[in-house]
Amino acid sequence: MKEEFYIGNLKSRAAGSTKFHVNGFVRGVSGDVFSFDELSIEIRDEINVLVQKYENELSFPVEVLFSIDGKKVKVLSYKKQRLNSKNLVLELLNSLEQGDIDEREMLRRIDLSLIDDWFAKKIEETDIGGDCKIGSFPSISSGIGSGVVCFTREQVINNKKVGKKSILILKEVHTDDFNFFTELEGVILPFVGDTSHAAVITRGLGIPALICEDFNLLEEYENTDITIDANKGAIYKGFIKSKYIIDRDIIDKIIEIAKKHTRISVFANADDGESLKSAIRRGADGLGLCRTEHMFTESDSVNLIRQILFTESDISESTILNLRSNQEGKLRKIFEVHPKVAIIRLLDAPMHEFIPRKEKDLESLARSLGLERKVLEEKIFSMTESNPMLGYRGARMLLLNKKILRAQVEAILNAASGCGYAGVLGIEIPLVLGQNEVLAFSSFVKDVIKEGGYDKKKIDIELGAMVETPRALFEVDKYIDQIDFISFGTNDLSQFFSGVSRDDSQIFMNRYVKKSYLPRNIFKGLDPILLDYINSKISSIKDKKIALCGEQAGDQDTIRELLECSNFTHLSVSPSRISKTLIMAAHFSVLQ
Numbered sequence: 301m302k303e304e305f306y307i308g309n310l311k312s313r314a315a316g317s318t319k320f321h322v323n324g325f326v327r328g329v330s331g332d333v334f335s336f337d338e339l340s341i342e343i344r345d346e347i348n349v350l351v352q353k354y355e356n357e358l359s360f361p362v363e364v365l366f367s368i369d370g371k372k373v374k375v376l377s378y379k380k381q382r383l384n385s386k387n388l389v390l391e392l393l394n395s396l397e398q399g400d401i402d403e404r405e406m407l408r409r410i411d412l413s414l415i416d417d418w419f420a421k422k423i424e425e426t427d428i429g430g431d432c433k434i435g436s437f438p439s440i441s442s443g444i445g446s447g448v449v450c451f452t453r454e455q456v457i458n459n460k461k462v463g464k465k466s467i468l469i470l471k472e473v474h475t476d477d478f479n480f481f482t483e484l485e486g487v488i489l490p491f492v493g494d495t496s497h498a499a500v501i502t503r504g505l506g507i508p509a510l511i512c513e514d515f516n517l518l519e520e521y522e523n524t525d526i527t528i529d530a531n532k533g534a535i536y537k538g539f540i541k542s543k544y545i546i547d548r549d550i551i552d553k554i555i556e557i558a559k560k561h562t563r564i565s566v567f568a569n570a571d572d573g574e575s576l577k578s579a580i581r582r583g584a585d586g587l588g589l590c591r592t593e594h595m596f597t598e599s600d601s602v603n604l605i606r607q608i609l610f611t612e613s614d615i616s617e618s619t620i621l622n623l624r625s626n627q628e629g630k631l632r633k634i635f636e637v638h639p640k641v642a643i644i645r646l647l648d649a650p651m652h653e654f655i656p657r658k659e660k661d662l663e664s665l666a667r668s669l670g671l672e673r674k675v676l677e678e679k680i681f682s683m684t685e686s687n688p689m690l691g692y693r694g695a696r697m698l699l700l701n702k703k704i705l706r707a708q709v710e711a712i713l714n715a716a717s718g719c720g721y722a723g724v725l726g727i728e729i730p731l732v733l734g735q736n737e738v739l740a741f742s743s744f745v746k747d748v749i750k751e752g753g754y755d756k757k758k759i760d761i762e763l764g765a766m767v768e769t770p771r772a773l774f775e776v777d778k779y780i781d782q783i784d785f786i787s788f789g790t791n792d793l794s795q796f797f798s799g800v801s802r803d804d805s806q807i808f809m810n811r812y813v814k815k816s817y818l819p820r821n822i823f824k825g826l827d828p829i830l831l832d833y834i835n836s837k838i839s840s841i842k843d844k845k846i847a848l849c850g851e852q853a854g855d856q857d858t859i860r861e862l863l864e865c866s867n868f869t870h871l872s873v874s875p876s877r878i879s880k881t882l883i884m885a886a887h888f889s890v891l892q
Contacts, residue, residue, distance in 0.1 A: 443508030445486030558886035573633035586641030588872025694731025790850035
């Protein structure tokens with residue numbers, strides 16, 4: 301090869317390759333085309349050293365524009381390569397296998413701006429016909445699903461019998477609908493907030509969900525196939541194929557590495573055994589939050605909770621026995637999974653979510669309570685709250701009616717001991733206001749444990765409180781010594797701290813953030829002011845488990861800011877967000 305002037309545009313290793321490669325051509329002055337391999341070994345070695353230097357500097361595969369004049373190499377410019385999410389993952393794993401980077405460097409180089417693609421299904425544009433889009437809709441739970449449009453449970457059940465998949469359209473959302481979501485490929489809901497129970501549950505189950513305000517648009521598609529793309533917020537006619545961008549075995553390799561280097565554990569929010577199994581498969585270290593009220597959404601058990609709510613001052617012994625038996629049976633399915641840690645939160649049933657609205661439910665409740673329909677309606681009216689999220693729920697109901705508290709605690713302990721559960725069992729009281737409630741809870745539960753002889757059954761029991769009110773946050777240093785752990789419930793805490801409804805904030809939140817009245821959507825990422833105050837209150841707490849639970853616990857910016865406070869021990873998120881949260885936590889852990 302003649303020693304003349306050459307210019308080349310070189311990329312560092314391509315995904316799955318062990319060699320540098322040329323992007324396009326390297327041309328001599330004469331215009332001849334040649335390959336990188338035709339350069340002398342000395343020049344190639346020099347370029348390799350330069351490229352490695354820029355890779356280390358940018359912590360990313362690079363693209364270098366260079367010139368060669370005789371034996372002199374001159375770099376004209378360099379920049380990060382434009383890699384899609386799949387190629388970046390393959391590149392990182394290849395570099396690790398070749399020994400060019402170690403595990404911590406691999407985690408540093410993960411581009412979090414692409415991480416949503418890792419866990420997303422994709423529809424090929426070529427598979428979307430020009431006239432098949434029905435419309436665009438806001439999304440509350442990502443994913444893609446195809447199925448037959450149904451407007452009733454009966455339609456879904458009939459479809460299942462003949463092997464058809466369903467997408468359910470709900471014009472109203474009731475508590476007993478939630479348990480049915482597991483039968484669906486997708487759900488279309490009326491207007492609900494990003495952190496409403498419907499949103500939390502669909503995200504937890506990994507079910508794509510959209511919001512629709514004009515159901516007339518969809519009624520003509522009843523009993524026909526549609527596809528919902530909740531990643532892009534679109535509904536299409538017909539069944540459109542989709543596939544994951546990155547294979548799960550590739551994700552699992554990165555999860556295995558991430559778990560070795562993260563400074564914070566990632567637990568799951570799960571309310572049944574199947575959801576917990578799914579979360580553990582995705583990398584969860586344990587169960588960080590089981591919301592026991594979500595176990596009472598089936599038609600038989602929702603009526604049980606209604607009986608408790610509407611007769612709580614004079615609950616019959618048979619109702620208490622039914623509560624304990626029902627709870628114990630469902631908790632067994634949790635403990636049979638044998639997670640290393642299982643934190644069970646006691647009943648937090650906001651009144652408005654359990655008040656019956658359907659005619660058949662009113663009749664059923666009236667019969668079970670032995671009341672005339674008119675008397676029941678009067679009772680419901682008298683118990684209707686102006687601000688139910690601020691009302692009679694959580695610790696308030698449990699501590700004012702210890703029969704319910706005892707039944708739940710005994711159900712938890714019976715289920716754990718009956719399954720031979722050998723992990724750490726956490727019993728958590730929700731929505732506390734401060735020191736006096738925590739002391740009363742701790743004392744009462746310890747008595748139940750002693751009276752039942754559970755302390756002799758070698759169950760590793762820990763007691764904790766969910767901090768969801770500003771008052772409980774302000775007093776946390778006064779009661780932390782009386783319990784073993786605290787969990788910050790971000791959805792309610794953000795709501796109460798800022799005076800903004802978590803269910804209704806969609807009306808204005810995006811515009812508010814756009815105008816910089818708030819730094820971010822406080823129901824997707826924790827308010828920095830709130831996080832600063834939390835950090836100031838827990839900075840002196842030693843040897844206690846401290847968790848962040850809720851949607852914000854899986855937010856990228858919140859995780860980064862959270863890791864600046866070393867006192868947090870774990871995050872707890874919905875199963876569908878476990879893997880992503882683990883990778884983000886490991887990425888920020890090795891950056892610090």
